[in-house]
Amino acid sequence: MDLDWSSVLTPLGLSIRVAGLATLISLAAALAAAWLLARRKSPLPALLDACCTLPLVLPPTVLGYYLILLVGRRGLLGQWLHEVGINLIFSWQGAVVAATVVVFPLMYKSARAALEQVDPHLENAARTLGASEWRVFVSVSLPLAWRGVFAGIMLAFARGMGEFGATLMIAGNIPGKTQTLALAIYDAFQAGNDLRATGLALVTSLACVSLLAAAEFLLSDKIGAGRDS
Amino acid sequence: MISLRLRKHFRNARRPFTLDVNYAVGPEQRRLALFGPSGSGKSLTLHCLAGLVRPDSGQVSLAGRILYDSASKIFVPARRRRIGLMFQDYALFPHLSVLQNVAYARSGLLPRLLNSDEKDKARAMLERLGIGHLAGVRPNALSGGQRQRAALARALNAEPELLLLDEPFSALDTLLRERLRGELLEILATLTIPAVIITHDPDDVDALATGLVLYHEGRACPVPDFRDMRPQFPSAASCLRHLQENAAVDR
Numbered sequence: 001m002d003l004d005w006s007s008v009l010t011p012l013g014l015s016i017r018v019a020g021l022a023t024l025i026s027l028a029a030a031l032a033a034a035w036l037l038a039r040r041k042s043p044l045p046a047l048l049d050a051c052c053t054l055p056l057v058l059p060p061t062v063l064g065y066y067l068i069l070l071v072g073r074r075g076l077l078g079q080w081l082h083e084v085g086i087n088l089i090f091s092w093q094g095a096v097v098a099a100t101v102v103v104f105p106l107m108y109k110s111a112r113a114a115l116e117q118v119d120p121h122l123e124n125a126a127r128t129l130g131a132s133e134w135r136v137f138v139s140v141s142l143p144l145a146w147r148g149v150f151a152g153i154m155l156a157f158a159r160g161m162g163e164f165g166a167t168l169m170i171a172g173n174i175p176g177k178t179q180t181l182a183l184a185i186y187d188a189f190q191a192g193n194d195l196r197a198t199g200l201a202l203v204t205s206l207a208c209v210s211l212l213a214a215a216e217f218l219l220s221d222k223i224g225a226g227r228d229s
Numbered sequence: 230m231i232s233l234r235l236r237k238h239f240r241n242a243r244r245p246f247t248l249d250v251n252y253a254v255g256p257e258q259r260r261l262a263l264f265g266p267s268g269s270g271k272s273l274t275l276h277c278l279a280g281l282v283r284p285d286s287g288q289v290s291l292a293g294r295i296l297y298d299s300a301s302k303i304f305v306p307a308r309r310r311r312i313g314l315m316f317q318d319y320a321l322f323p324h325l326s327v328l329q330n331v332a333y334a335r336s337g338l339l340p341r342l343l344n345s346d347e348k349d350k351a352r353a354m355l356e357r358l359g360i361g362h363l364a365g366v367r368p369n370a371l372s373g374g375q376r377q378r379a380a381l382a383r384a385l386n387a388e389p390e391l392l393l394l395d396e397p398f399s400a401l402d403t404l405l406r407e408r409l410r411g412e413l414l415e416i417l418a419t420l421t422i423p424a425v426i427i428t429h430d431p432d433d434v435d436a437l438a439t440g441l442v443l444y445h446e447g448r449a450c451p452v453p454d455f456r457d458m459r460p461q462f463p464s465a466a467s468c469l470r471h472l473q474e475n476a477a478v479d480r
Contacts, residue, residue: 124281125320127307129334129387139333139340143324 008199010176011184012207014092018167018180019160022099023107026156029100030107031149034115035137056105063101064169071097071170090172095180098166103156110155114148115141147219154215158208230256230423231391234287235277248273248284250449256292258440258453260417261425262433264469265444271427272317274449275393278425279314280307291391313384314393318400319376321368327379328364331355334387354386355379358416373401374409381416392417392424398433410436435465443469443476450476 033052037045055063071088072078081088088094118141126136142149164182171178173187181204188197232253239246248270254261263271276282278289280296283304289297291312296305321330322340329340332351336343343351355361358378368376377397384392397413398406414437417424426437434441434455441455452458452472462468 119320121316121318121320122322124276124279124307125314125316125322125383126333127281128279128310128312128314129383130308131333132308135338138338140322 004196007175007184007196008203011179011181011200012203014095014179015161015181016207018092018095018099019103019157019163021096022103022160022163023153023157025096025100026104026107027111027149027153030104030111030152031142033108034112035141038112038115052108053105055101056109060098060102060163060165060167061169064098064166067098067101067166067170089170090174090178092171092178095163095167095171095178098170099160099163102163102166103160106159107152107156110152111145111149114145114152117148118144150215150219154211158211161204161208230254230258230292231261231278231425232288232290233274233278235274235284235289236286237273237277237282237284246270246447248277248447250274250447251287252442252449252451254440254442254451254453256423259423260438261423261440261442262438263425263427263442263444263449264429264431264434264438266429269444270447270449271444272395274444275314275395275425275427278391279312279393280305280310281314311388311390312393313387313389313391315377315380315384315395315397317396319368319380321371321376321379321383323368326365326367327355327360327371328352330368330379331382331386333383351382351386354382358382358385374405374412377401377409377413381413385420390422392420392422394424394426396427396429398428398430406430413437431465431469434469435459441472443473445473445476452476 033048037048037052068089069075070077071081071094073082073089078088086093088097122140122144123136126140131139162182163180164186167178167180168183173179173183175184175187179187181200185197185200185204188194188200230253234251235248237248246268250270263274265271273282277284277297278291284297284299286299287297288295288299291310295303296310297303321327322333325333325340328348328351329336329343331354332343332347333340335347335350352361352364355364358381360375360378360382363371363375363379368379371379377400394413398409401409410433417437426433428434428437439456441452443450443452455468455472458472459465459468462471
């Protein structure tokens with residue numbers, strides 16, 4: 001039996017696209033949430049913080065089910081989305097939504113922890129120098145927290161690459177359309193196509209190792225930059 | 230010039246603390262020292278003045294400009310107060326060069342992108358404080374004295390109307406402290422704006438202050454005639470001890 005490379009590379013490409021988009025969306029959302037929740041003084045943050053972490057503890061299938069209730073054809077948002085012409089069920093965009101919800105807590109937790117590590121004196125110094133809260137965040141907090149945020153990006157992307165449960169619930173398992181790496185491996189294994197399953201598993205492992213090595217390189221490269229031209 | 234009436238209560242701290250101060254100092258006080266033990270409310274007063282902490286009640290005004298008034302719900306945010314603050318640990322931005330640090334108050338959203346005007350102004354400020362050669366260096370490569378100058382340059386480059394110095398020498402060793410005291414005095418003497426200096430070192434008060442406010446457990450007692458009384462005592466420490474004892478009797 002010959003290995004059909006397109007049956008390996010198509011799921012890989014889809015996985016990278018889904019995980020990449022999910023990482024970007026969750027990054028923006030997590031930074032916004034971390035920034036807002038770190039500043040507001042009310043009992044609300046504790047509850048919102050718990051909500052932001054919830055996807056981490058809920059089984060992905062439960063998340064998938066909730067998402068179907070929300071964006072499905074008869075869902076709360078789904079009806080409105082349908083009218084605008086967006087259909088998330090059984091589409092790769094649906095897989096992005098599923099992956100975004102699943103990876104969001106990892107991104108949020110990393111960003112929040114990294115931002116809390118930033119010395120408040122530095123942020124206060126920026127304020128006395130006339131900086132708005134937005135500028136304090138962009139020019140002081142974020143650059144000083146970038147390591148933690150970057151670690152969150154890596155973690156989220158890796159988790160997004162491996163996402164299975166919620167994706168299956170929402171986007172289904174349509175080869176060439178919504179079949180990501182994790183789904184394709186399961187599919188090949190179920191069908192008894194061991195060669196394809198092995199190929200997919202090796203490709204997945206290789207992609208993850210390259211990613212971690214790249215992250216390690218980027219993080220170590222910036223250490224000890226003493227001078228600025 | 231500076232008029233302060235503040236109440237701020239902290240319940241959640243390890244022990245409850247109340248700052249309750251009420252004093253005003255005139256424009257003749259070029260350099261006001263806030264003197265007292267640590268934990269007596271000096272830093273908190275400075276942070277309330279700078280707008281970094283919101284008091285529970287009271288009123289703060291600087292040269293007739295109301296910065297905070299609980300009755301009419303006025304609270305000018307720190308960025309609009311035009312009050313420079315030099316932090317105890319100098320709080321230089323570690324990810325920026327000295328030049329970018331000093332230019333921060335004048336630069337746009339991203340402090341690494343400076344136009345030539347912003348660069349020139351920051352360079353001129355560095356030259357004025359004698360650290361022009363350190364423009365491209367990161368703060369972590371600076372000595373204690375250089376850090377202090379860089380922090381001072383950064384605060385002054387914002388053209389503040391009042392300069393606050395939070396324990397300017399506490400991060401330095403004793404020998405360096407002696408030298409820098411003289412240097413700081415020279416720099417402060419060239420300024421046209423008043424300065425408020427926090428210290429718990431009597432020698433700092435002796436060398437730098439024209440006016441004095443004593444702090445003790447969240448209360449403040451201004452001593453406007455400190456300079457007139459000082460010659461009656463052999464040392465700054467004995468003078469301050471005497472004043473502190475009398476302030477205790479007043480309460």
